[in-house]
Amino acid sequence: MNSSVSALPLSTLSPANESLTLRLPSSLQLKQQLPLTHALTQQVAAHRQAVRAILDGHDSRLLVIVGPCSIHDPESALEYAGNLARLAADVSEDMLLVMRAYVEKPRTTVGWKGLAYDPHLDGSDDMAAGLTLSRDLMREMLQLGLPVATELLQPMAAGYFDDLLSWVAIGARTTESQIHREMASGLSMPVGFKNGTDGGVTVASDAMRSAAHPHRHFGVDSQGHPAIIQTPGNADTHLVLRGGHHGPNYDRASIAKVHADLTKLKIPARIMVDCSHANSGKDPLRQPAVFNDVLEQRLHGDRSLIGMMIESHLFEGCQPLGSPLKYGVSVTDGCLGWSSTEALLRRAADQLRAQRTSQ
Template structure:
């Protein structure tokens, strides 16, 4: 059933316009990410932030806190904020800020697209690089100019459309292993993404068009564990692929506190030439809450449980202080 037309991608980008200054910041951030991928320096990327974004002002507050932390540890760690505005769901539930920004089942996608773009621009103005999951390809095109690090999730890693789109992206893209734990699926996705692909997607005028990508050489795998067990220690056995570890999900057995153990283990392996980063699920406050839009508590996840920002800051600063006195360039 048809409901209404959306503004074109071009019109949304003009309505919520990136300044030249912000464009240059994103260019620099993408270059930093690529340098980490290429091991041109000893920095480790830390992709950190809420499991999902559900509140505009809370996301901005988190970004401000992350900026303060980045200023403290930026010579050794490259902090990128998780701004997950879509959520892949295995059952019928809330699908994310962009799909239902008011969390009330109204599913005002039109408003969600505008609020999401506005949010991403505001975070960019704080000089915080942004990471997100590329889930709905049609929706993602409204935000592709704002992203420093993209991810293809465990439920879409085998999708040909997502692999092809990733091959055309001008930024680093990580492919998570599927929930089965089969790492070969993520490796196959990386291989396809690194090569040229010809495919159909919407252009800036929201018209279906044929695109030919040049291949994305900055594609890597993400170890996220499986439904049965963790796999983060496998990073030491993987060759010929750059690796990031997701400290949550299967690697924490969905116990948010266990992210700390995974984080400490991965940080101890930074001499591994294939390791480029780690991902943490963190919010202003710890744990999670049921989605009751009339009774939401401040700063608490409405999806997966998260570490508090205070705990997140503590473990990052601890690792920073334990590292060598040599400044990473």
């Protein structure tokens, strides 16, 4: 892994009771150091178009965003990606599998914020190394032939990865943010807005309507300068249901209500279900039950259910940060293990194939 880009010299050293400022390389500098080949650029464009085709109903495959809750160890992440790439090739006629490469994590209070922030897992917050490591890792995943997805949490970080991504999530806590809606309106890939933590879809519906429109907003250009950003609007957005404080929202009654709400607002009914979080009661081993329920709804004719999201790693469960860490086990939310994930997706592909060939 290439991690030679470091923070630029200290620009401001303030008294102890004030903030400290350390300059980072610009997104342009990092992209120039770790560029995409023409072939990979074309691959990303093709994957983005494939996701759009699923959203628009022109591609009947199921979209599945799958991978670790967060990536903390590049070696285990690449092993997982290799497994997923082989499975993706086997089920490609019925599913589009997208690697979940989350390098930023929202925190309710404090805690580890992700690989892009603290790649050494020790609180040193070497963000220059984190951005470099994250970009290099995503490039290696692309080289395996996988589409890559992430949640964009810090808009300033988006420019370091935006050319690598085929799908982006805006999380439950940031869907209401005007800044994230403006950012989404300028992204060149499909974006899934999660419902709010209350379980309702009003906030996400407002976000999709906002992101579809052009915006002018404050931002940072590729060279790191403050700039006025003008965006064209993003028509390729959709809803991600993740449950809420009152429980799951993937059941038939909840989906029917979401349909009615979206129709009333004249928003296309394009729904992905996050099988984790409140939908699974935060129990990673309940994700297959959620997945299978949603799959059954789709097999019975609800084509608005365009996809699912699964938190999955090499081994199930989670562990606290510390030493020594178990290889291939999440350090944030608990995950489904790879063997269970593979079995779940292969069974689903068989069911989808059977329905496709019988029609």
